[in-house]
Amino acid sequence: MNEQDKLLKARDRFIDSMAKNMSLYGITHSVGRLYGLLYFSEKPMTLDEMKDELGMSKTSMSTAVRQLQELNMVEKVWKKGERKDLYQAADDWYESFSALFTTSWRTGISLNISTINKSLKELHALLENPETSDEVKASAELDIEKYQYALDYYDWLNRFVDSLESKEIFNHIPKKE
């Protein structure tokens, strides 16, 4: 094995490890590998270069790159005289980390909160209804407590995401030791 190959092999080993890790965040192994390829690439790449490098279809590269763009992990680059689209890896991993959780969590949290509020409203109506049996009322009281607990938790989660989004988290956990 020549020296160049050693370097490429070292890259591949790390890219694979990184891609495995990313699957924890809901990023496919293939998409992770593409990110790794772009991360080490010295210049922006075209879809055709990616597909040749990874041995996959061009369509897959197209969708994978779009996914990574949506996560702010890859950006499109413009180069004069180049017809093909060029892409490069976003170099700020802390930024990507924040963006990943911010975008994917916000929606879910708000959705949960409004669902809870809807349910809480119904339960309160139920409590005020004279026809409701004491037994059901007792259950409703218990449920209300649980909804309230969940509501507090989602509020905390929202503030947690705030802290990521505003980069305040880096005051508490600084980037460099």
Add this chain to the structure above:
Amino acid sequence: MNEQDKLLKARDRFIDSMAKNMSLYGITHSVGRLYGLLYFSEKPMTLDEMKDELGMSKTSMSTAVRQLQELNMVEKVWKKGERKDLYQAADDWYESFSALFTTSWRTGISLNISTINKSLKELHALLENPETSDEVKASAELDIEKYQYALDYYDWLNRFVDSLESKEIFNHIPKKE
């Protein structure tokens, strides 16, 4: 629809919403629903009760419950005179949140770090090898920088997880407003 049904419908709506949300953390919708069922249950449940309630197989309940146990979201309960295993939802969501990320991330981070170190070692050997061409050396220098960046990032991530695990995060982002 009677009052009891209204209460159950409100529960189901929230459980479904919560389960959808959990899929962001790699928890299946079905497993999420099971957690929701246990969360609202006034007493610990058996596998048979779960399967009746969710209309799924007992085997699925068994594996789902084990998954939730591994994530510290569900715990086994002992009751004298009861042959069947009893399970209840862990009530501390903040604890579950910490545990979820702590357990799933730690392994990945360490794995990545050791992969990087292995690759870095090889690249340094490559740089010290007189037979290595200047071109390859230049690439190696660039790669080393990228590995170093990744290493710093994983170190940060580790400290981030530390902060979750030690509950220090709650000093910065308090549970109640």
Add this chain to the structure above:
DNA sequence: TAATTTGTACAGTTAAAACTTTACGAACAA
């Protein structure tokens, strides 16, 4: 204008995950 090239939508295929059924060992009961 027509002929290429590029990215992606769409339909079809393959691979992976979720779930069920069957079967069986371990614990308990009779």
Add this chain to the structure above:
DNA sequence: TTGTTCGTAAAGTTTTAACTGTACAAATTA
């Protein structure tokens, strides 16, 4: 002991996600 019951392993099935190949619109070139 034998007969039940319970939880789960293993194999099989169904569902879902990932990926490919074809086709086509938009942009570019000749």
